[in-house]
Amino acid sequence: AQSVTQPDIHITVSEGASLELRCNYSYGATPYLFWYVQSPGQGLQLLLKYFSGDTLVQGIKGFEAEFKRSQSSFNLRKPSVHWSDAAEYFCAVAGMDSSYKLIFGSGTRLLVRP
Amino acid sequence: SAVISQKPSRDICQRGTSLTIQCQVDSQVTMMFWYRQQPGQSLTLIATANQGSEATYESGFVIDKFPISRPNLTFSTLTVSNMSPEDSSIYLCSVEIQGADGYTFGSGTRLTVV
Structure with missing residues (x-):
């Protein structure tokens, strides 16, 4: 069975600073x-x-994530955080076996300092 | 991607009663899931709704408490039975379409049990 770990419950960054949210999967x-x-x-x-395919994936709102098989990680990054990015972020993993279940990590709450 | 209509969007219920939540999808889907999101928590998979057969429940969830029906490929219901305040959560329906963008989620049902 698959599982996801998001080790950081809260992260606080200043607006304009870079961001990395960690995610490890099993x-x-x-x-x-x-x-x-x-x-x-x-x-x-x-x-x-x-x-x-390409292990570096681009997403919406300027986010990207890199899949590292050797580290079982899929960390989310953003070069410059905006105040509107304050939210809860969830990493999730699906096992594309017969179950197709999507399992979520516990989440990381991002706070943005002005 | 699929469009999901979930009803009701919110409800306040008395303890000991039951609530049935409906999930309607605008296209036929194979995989349909039900999740619970307790206050301040992540999403927890309750069960996979199987068309024409009994749902597959995750550990900690039982059919007597969360009966699920799925009569066809576009519709499912989740019933929260004999409710207690601990059942106060957001309940979400999700579908997976192979080859599409992955998983689509309904807007959720916010349940408060008093």
């Missing part, structure tokens, strides 16, 4: 990996996904 085969964002009181929005 899955026996090549996983499908996702990052979602959830603003307060809002639904889930897909930022980016990795299925195969």
Whole structure:
């Protein structure tokens, strides 16, 4: 069964600073990996996904993530954070075996200092 | 990508009662899932809704508490039975379409049990 670890519960960065949110997964085969964002009181929005191919994937809102198989990681990055990026970020992994279940990490809350 | 209509969007229920949540998709999908998001928490998979057969429940979730129906490839219901305040959560329907953008989520049902 797959699992996801997001080791940082909260992260605070200053506006304009760079950001990296960590995600480690556990899955026996090549996983499908996702990052979602959830603003307060809002639904889930897909930022980016990795299925195969280029291990550096670009997403919306200037986010990118890099799949590193050797480290079982899929960290999310952004070179310059905007105040509107303050939200909860979820990493998720799907095992594309017969179950197709999408399992979420515990989330990282991003706070942005003015 | 698929469009999901989830009803009701919110409800306040008395303890001991049951609530049925509906999920309608605008296209036929194979994989349909139900999630729970407790206050301040991540999304936890409740079950996979299987068309024409019993749902597949995750550890910690049982059919007596969360009966699920899926009569066809576009519709499913989740019932939260014999509710207690601990069932106060957001419940979300999700579908996966192979070859598409991955997983689509409904806007959720915000349930408060008093």
